[in-house]
Amino acid sequence: MPEEKYVAVLTQPDAMPQTSEAAFFDVDNTLMRGASLFHVARKMHQRGAFTLMQAAGFAWKQFKFVARGENMDDVHAVRDSALTLAEGITVEDVKALGEEVYDEMIASRIWPGAKALAQQHLRVGRRVWLVTGTPIEVAAVISSRLGLTGALGTVGEIADGMYTGRLVGDILHGSAKAVAVQELADLEGLDLKRCWAYSDSYNDIPLLTLVGHPVAINPDARLRRHARDHNWPVYDFRSGRRAATLGLKAATACGAVYGLWRGFSRIRGPRV
Numbered sequence: 678m679p680e681e682k683y684v685a686v687l688t689q690p691d692a693m694p695q696t697s698e699a700a701f702f703d704v705d706n707t708l709m710r711g712a713s714l715f716h717v718a719r720k721m722h723q724r725g726a727f728t729l730m731q732a733a734g735f736a737w738k739q740f741k742f743v744a745r746g747e748n749m750d751d752v753h754a755v756r757d758s759a760l761t762l763a764e765g766i767t768v769e770d771v772k773a774l775g776e777e778v779y780d781e782m783i784a785s786r787i788w789p790g791a792k793a794l795a796q797q798h799l800r801v802g803r804r805v806w807l808v809t810g811t812p813i814e815v816a817a818v819i820s821s822r823l824g825l826t827g828a829l830g831t832v833g834e835i836a837d838g839m840y841t842g843r844l845v846g847d848i849l850h851g852s853a854k855a856v857a858v859q860e861l862a863d864l865e866g867l868d869l870k871r872c873w874a875y876s877d878s879y880n881d882i883p884l885l886t887l888v889g890h891p892v893a894i895n896p897d898a899r900l901r902r903h904a905r906d907h908n909w910p911v912y913d914f915r916s917g918r919r920a921a922t923l924g925l926k927a928a929t930a931c932g933a934v935y936g937l938w939r940g941f942s943r944i945r946g947p948r949v
Contacts, residue, residue: 686829686830697871698803700806702806775817808857850880892911896913
């Protein structure tokens with residue numbers, strides 16, 4: 678039997694009538710501000726999983742992600758670093774870490790507007806799924822805490838209850854999201870032409886074009902142009918237009934990096 682590349686984790690019982698409609702939400706910069714994996718890395722550092730130099734690398738990638746949006750080189754670099762760091766960590770530790778990361782770092786970064794859109798879909802009887810490159814264990818926590826239907830996320834290989842440092846398949850990103858959603862639609866009996874998808878990134882065009890109702894949220898420059906050219910709805914939950922917010926985003930990212938550095942400094946303790 679072929680090994681599954683992606684896992685659909687059901688986080689809420691489907692108490693509503695089954696419908697052929699659903700909504701799919703990207704996570705990073707769409708449902709929340711910044712990259713969820715950055716906060717996982719920060720928590721791992723607090724537990725002594727890697728060095729301050731490695732942490733600085735994650736912080737710099739978070740700064741670029743908030744300031745300019747997704748970049749494939751950065752995505753692959755974060756993936757490779759995370760896999761190396763995850764080797765030998767137990768599944769139970771990662772699940773517990775996901776809960777802590779949500780409570781301490783992600784909950785306050787959820788965009789209220791994006792959350793309201795997800796809740797509106799639930800109110801009218803549509804299932805709502807997260808579709809993200811974030812590890813499935815963390816994606817499932819976010820979905821559960823927000824009362825959503827479930828999550829599709831990146832799957833790490835597990836042996837004897839510990840992560841091996843390898844992936845099952847590849848990171849759930851770009852065209853891989855469209856493949857995973859198509860497989861879920863086939864399994865759940867969804868009519869994708871009656872479904873919605875939300876993302877901030879041009880890299881998610883394959884997912885957005887798969888559904889009948891694509892929506893850009895906090896879009897990067899290329900996705901904003903694409904949405905305009907194709908008459909897609911655009912929601913921007915950042916303060917003002919892109920030109921007005923670039924400085925704000927950079928300041929926010931710098932503040933995050935500075936706060937991260939200060940936090941790491943406290944963890945390390947005073948120099949002697």
